[in-house]
Amino acid sequence: MEFEESGIGEECGVFGCVAAGEWPTQLEVGQILTLGLVALQHRGQESAGIVTSNGSSPPAYVTLKGMGLVNSAFKAEDLLKLRHGNLGIGHTRYSTTGISELQNCQPFVVDTLHGRIAVAHNGELVNAAALRKKVMRHGVGLSTCSDSELITQLLALTPPMEEADAPDWVARIKNLMTETPTSYSLLIMYKDVIYAVRDPYGNRPLSIGRMVPISKLHSSGGGEGDTEGWVISSESCSFQSIGAKYYREVQPGEIVQVSKYGVKSLCVVPRPEGEPPAFCIFEYVYFARPDSIFEGQMVYTVRQRCGHQLAIEAPTEADVVSTVPESATPAALGYAQESGLPYVEVLCKNRYVGRTFIQPNTRLRQLGVAKKFGALTDNFAGKRVVLIDDSIVRGNTISPIIKLLKELLNAIVHIRVASPPIRFPCYMGINIPTKEELIANKPEFTDIAGYIGATSVRYLSVQGLVAAVQGGTASFGGKELEMISPSNNGIRRLGHCTACLTGKYPVELEW
Amino acid sequence: MEFEESGIGEECGVFGCVAAGEWPTQLEVGQILTLGLVALQHRGQESAGIVTSNGSSPPAYVTLKGMGLVNSAFKAEDLLKLRHGNLGIGHTRYSTTGISELQNCQPFVVDTLHGRIAVAHNGELVNAAALRKKVMRHGVGLSTCSDSELITQLLALTPPMEEADAPDWVARIKNLMTETPTSYSLLIMYKDVIYAVRDPYGNRPLSIGRMVPISKLHSSGGGEGDTEGWVISSESCSFQSIGAKYYREVQPGEIVQVSKYGVKSLCVVPRPEGEPPAFCIFEYVYFARPDSIFEGQMVYTVRQRCGHQLAIEAPTEADVVSTVPESATPAALGYAQESGLPYVEVLCKNRYVGRTFIQPNTRLRQLGVAKKFGALTDNFAGKRVVLIDDSIVRGNTISPIIKLLKELLNAIVHIRVASPPIRFPCYMGINIPTKEELIANKPEFTDIAGYIGATSVRYLSVQGLVAAVQGGTASFGGKELEMISPSNNGIRRLGHCTACLTGKYPVELEW
Amino acid sequence: MEFEESGIGEECGVFGCVAAGEWPTQLEVGQILTLGLVALQHRGQESAGIVTSNGSSPPAYVTLKGMGLVNSAFKAEDLLKLRHGNLGIGHTRYSTTGISELQNCQPFVVDTLHGRIAVAHNGELVNAAALRKKVMRHGVGLSTCSDSELITQLLALTPPMEEADAPDWVARIKNLMTETPTSYSLLIMYKDVIYAVRDPYGNRPLSIGRMVPISKLHSSGGGEGDTEGWVISSESCSFQSIGAKYYREVQPGEIVQVSKYGVKSLCVVPRPEGEPPAFCIFEYVYFARPDSIFEGQMVYTVRQRCGHQLAIEAPTEADVVSTVPESATPAALGYAQESGLPYVEVLCKNRYVGRTFIQPNTRLRQLGVAKKFGALTDNFAGKRVVLIDDSIVRGNTISPIIKLLKELLNAIVHIRVASPPIRFPCYMGINIPTKEELIANKPEFTDIAGYIGATSVRYLSVQGLVAAVQGGTASFGGKELEMISPSNNGIRRLGHCTACLTGKYPVELEW
């Protein structure tokens, strides 16, 4: 819950679609892009953009951009303009920079000597400042502060072009990948092709889905002959919304070409010798939708395992287990299952609470989170409650919830947090409060339970989190704990970025 | 879930507030009204209105009305206009008539010979047609089709007024109550007083709360001397949002006067001899927010009891129990607890899916509910699932969910519905599809399981529902079942309207 | 110019249309109403409303209302809803009460015992307060402060109705006319008929037009057999916009029935013995569009005659004559023609200046009217200019114009005003500043030229204005001036309301 409250956010979601077969097909690419972005809406609510191409030579591109949620950013008559698209890419944006303007909205489209390209980006380039300098030193002016523009200019810039040359975009993409190690998942559209790219560390997710006739959607078979189109998405949760089957992930460092002829892996740009991948572990913990699949496992299941692990690491004498809805619920159910305590609901969320025009300097401000939650008082008056939250970031949102439960119900409230304390900034696309604002870096953290008013507070360990994600065992509190064993279908899940928890960044940061 | 999908809806929510003590006080009545309406937003999303009075003589009234959700219906600068209000009433509207225009928006305000009154109404007058005739025969033109205007004109009309007379609004309200037996919960504001009125059958809810300093909000004590104001609300769930303590319900037939001097019961208009009250049982089943309290019990708890009762009435051999989120979750937890089966989540709701501008004649329409739910496939592949829903109205929304679960997971799906089949129309304020559209009245109902694709389908019995609400035992299937016993604190809960389930209406309907 | 600046305004414009022949016809009544209201937009910019009827029994009415100009008040999809209308009435509103809310927007529609009626009103009932009391004493609540609602309730109220009775709306309208002498031009729609009504004093204008095929629009012939429909409008200027021929005026006190069968004069309610009509003389001076026709003469021509008369009454030694654009131009041309002085333009209006969001407490506020006008400096540097304005109301807008001309050009500026000083309030529908704000009632008026910075200031006399409107001679300054003779085609134009100039009101006002 506190993630949401504290303004932590994922930078973006990207989504692409290519109709298979001879164009024009019956596939309504514009509609699929719209629905795909709606399914990725949790990754960014500030603006949305779609660019489609008819794929002909020269191609006709249509661009739509708007502020706010997908459903309000685009008007019905605008969507009609996308009708002639045979392929397209889209983007939902969460501003990490605080500048929310339409011109920062992606995808970014530029005319180059060899035609128009469109780029959608999820992530944050760790060496963006140096790259901006480089581009500007070349004499290019940059009109936005988005990485997406920077990437398009880098692609346009090197190597120098002559009009006579055939444009080798793949070489340019590879070149880009040597210049910036992380963090990016990219969709690059050029004429009739989408290049799906994941950085060598695989820091941000990117999955491919295959569209089949609705009638064959749920059958296990369905040969490639039935393919109606291909989709590429930050998360696989969008596939179900548009009637696509999960196909596979783009691998760290991989460049995949998606066209009407199918999906083709062009190359894998390697990491430096010995370096493990660094998929963001917070995609599992918080950002991704629970029905998405990463590395062969469902996010919901990982969160449940975190709950199991938390129950092993931090058991409690209590009467019931409950959740701060809705994000902590899988962990709470896992905790309940592992601990054997009954799972109950104690808080009810008012989904209509949003930005009100209420001036802040009033008695009502004191009520704070109470506007957002109703206490289900019959369920645990006087009981000992283990309340599972997904995180404590600043510590100022869980506090009134505890007060509410304690005073209304005379309850004893143990807080168990299904992730480790956040202590370090992220430079790879996650918006985290400054180090000073993080409760884990404050003096109060030594008595966090007292500070937030709980009877006890315990966090999941880093090892426990990693074990819940990767499988294997977790060493905790000096002893080797037996770790619940994820059914990983033989997939090795090694190498996750835990920088915000440990300060160990996957690449050295230059300043 | 299906209630929501099938357009069943409550007519309205009403909310009033009076600042206690000498006016002007520090209490920001306009803000409290706004937040109170936000907390009642689930009862109506089509329009919102607020009228405040400064309570002086003659009073200055300020009226705000707007279409849509409270937070978008009112602009920040409009709310500033309410600053001088010492009391006020508000309304959120769900159109049962299909005419969604600003002029039908409540509260309705009229100038009468004795000054201006404002009226907010939740319910539907069973004899509205006859009353409209009566009013028009008197020579009055009616400018809207809302009961609220009809009520104001009835109040203005009888008995005839002379300017010299002191206006006896209470006599007029009593007179109104003899002319129309049900269904209404009313807030009537006149100058410096709000009259809170519930029809003699108590068909719609109405509760009173007391505002105390935030510091004393959660303490059990707090004498009346601490009272900062009074609020009246369709549901008590709003009290927590604005920092009020639950005080009591307005009783069926009662007229309560709320002023700066406090709360005063003026009279109780009786029902015909021997007639029981008829509080709408669907407030418990579906409409109310789970954290509201009716008749001394929390709605959430009643829904849980429905789940318990359902498990008693319709046990199943299965591996897990789950819910169609979010409304069926309390019943699912109750079912799980009673049956001893583990509770798991199998569906994940995408909260961003709303009205899209997607044209309906496409492949995407076939996907239907799939846009709204993601399947959490790891949790129950190949298992036998008892899926609890709160209702099946038309039968066309649960069907694709079952298909999704069966085909994706090869699961066996038993549907258990935590309410009885709806068979009859409501004339008291609930918007129900026509009799012909209700699945329970169709031939297909004889094989409802086959029709919707489930392995089995069972509904809660009417007796079971009544027992879960009222306590006591429920006779079911020829034998007397032991009923789980609600802790009713000695409150007798007798007399609920079950007309939509049984066809037995609380009053005879004239046509 | 100053009228516009000083917020003087006409209350409203009304427009009605009935398709002739068998319904449904090809005539698009909704579109004609929209265009008709656009042509009357100068009479009210605050809100607009249209009600159409299909004319069947019972009739289906469609109502559209919106704030602002006609073109922004209605959306394209709304206008489609009017497609099935065979007749309809519309209204543009200028708020005289200062309360600009959608619910005050006309036409006002009410259900009565005998069906639904719709009323659009231009004017202001002089005895509105007494009538409101009367209606309320009868037990009717009034929900707006508009005369239009009051009129509908008066029509509904008397005589008492029985459902069995045939409704005699004409008797009710006559009854209404006996209860309130002035000021109103009304359109009352009931089922398949529009009643066009003008008060016995004829205070507000109302004209009838006949729609013919476009091909016959400009031919002088065209029998009634070609009639495609009938329109009724506050001003005839709207006829040209929608392709209608001028037919005739509704006479003072007349009730005209307009239906698909044609135009039928039902009766003329007389004034008290010996009372002359009282058509508002400011319709000629300022409010009406110059291409409208009243009493057989074009408004533009009357304004030109005012200029002629002004030149006769207030001749000046000067080099050029000019105008404060645009409203004073006909008078300026008349003055130039009569005086023999050359007409030049000295001010150029910036049509894009409107409400800016500029905060008022700045240096820019001092510039005032300069934002609105550019000085055409080449035309009269150092010259003696007679500058014609249509009015001086408060005196604070002409002042900076004079300053601009004097200082920029070293010009000598004589102000000649083509209407007499306004000294008294209007109670018949014109919004005039309070008596105290009127420059003509201030001490400064004794040296008005000095006050506004002009070399000399002269107004048209009341007699001169009346003569310009009615023809005949004007006595001025002790001697009988020869009056320019309007070509009145034998029409006697006697009896105009000059209350705002003379304080002589057409009816005795009760307080």
Added chain:
Amino acid sequence: MEFEESGIGEECGVFGCVAAGEWPTQLEVGQILTLGLVALQHRGQESAGIVTSNGSSPPAYVTLKGMGLVNSAFKAEDLLKLRHGNLGIGHTRYSTTGISELQNCQPFVVDTLHGRIAVAHNGELVNAAALRKKVMRHGVGLSTCSDSELITQLLALTPPMEEADAPDWVARIKNLMTETPTSYSLLIMYKDVIYAVRDPYGNRPLSIGRMVPISKLHSSGGGEGDTEGWVISSESCSFQSIGAKYYREVQPGEIVQVSKYGVKSLCVVPRPEGEPPAFCIFEYVYFARPDSIFEGQMVYTVRQRCGHQLAIEAPTEADVVSTVPESATPAALGYAQESGLPYVEVLCKNRYVGRTFIQPNTRLRQLGVAKKFGALTDNFAGKRVVLIDDSIVRGNTISPIIKLLKELLNAIVHIRVASPPIRFPCYMGINIPTKEELIANKPEFTDIAGYIGATSVRYLSVQGLVAAVQGGTASFGGKELEMISPSNNGIRRLGHCTACLTGKYPVELEW
């Protein structure tokens, strides 16, 4: 009138402002920019943009952009953000490309190695295509189709930059001016300076004004010591709106530096030997506001002279002279004066007619221009009218006006056009219909009078137009006509672009 109807339009207006003296001053630069743009609104209504700088090092820039008119493009709260600006530039846009998107909206702002620059442009680069290629060949991607982005990238690109270097923006601007001869008037803001640039041919206008205390605005004196700020504007008409005195024009090829220290001419880039300037003659004919001053003369006066000249070239036997309001009025007054015929008004414009939502396939479409004009029939029934229009472009808008006058009034209508026929496209910023659409290139032109229904049609000659603009004599019809002599204060006005009339372009066009 027909210019307006036929969609001919100027590309843009630019406006800049620098507060003089020590910053921060009292001058509200944001407000001045807003009002300045409102005064230039006639040059572009599609979008508006403002960028301000606080002028410090590094500077803080604030950018506002919006679609539509200035007053609706910016919200009040947005304007507050400009409060800390000490200098700024703004732009109103008329799309010549048909692509009306926010991202094409100017000013264009880019980050370069040496900081952020902002550019506003009026005109159209004749060699834009070649320049785009050049820039892209350098490896730069272009994200819009606006010349403004192209100019910023050209400025950023050459010569190559090193971070250590001091940026020599003036050298870069000079370099730009050697690469593209015309057409541009530019405002380039960098930190605390605005560079005002006019292309060597002076094709687009640009004037400088000096802000003085309001109290000294109209006095002829006022030393530089009173200077409160400097403004630069496409047209001087904006100076009066914001309280500035006309200072001087930027000369063709001149780069002027405007800073808090004052106005400094840096250099004048020459044209090729022997080439005259090429100021767009249509600025005089149609585009500019009549109260603007170019080359020492007021536009209004030039238009009057065109009327005089037209009367000399094309005299007519007639009774009256009139205008198609409003743009043709100065010429009509000039014609009347020269010919000795009386000037009258025959058409009255309805200023509220705009885009209506009326569907086009109706009888109402046939009415066409009649919605826009009312005929003042009293003025010239049966008379011979010389009707002056400013242009005939396609010939389809004057036609219904003539029909209206002829049929309603039995008038004889002679059309006299105060500019020559347009025959050629413009590549320098004016949006002109395709060659094929121009009436002057159609076969019908041989009988243009018959085609549009006039008794006779005559155009002003090219020589006559040039003479009216430049002074001197015009040879016409074989004989040397005496030309009315403009009082040019010794200013030589030589060299105007008449390409759209003659096909002689100021520079050779490459394709």
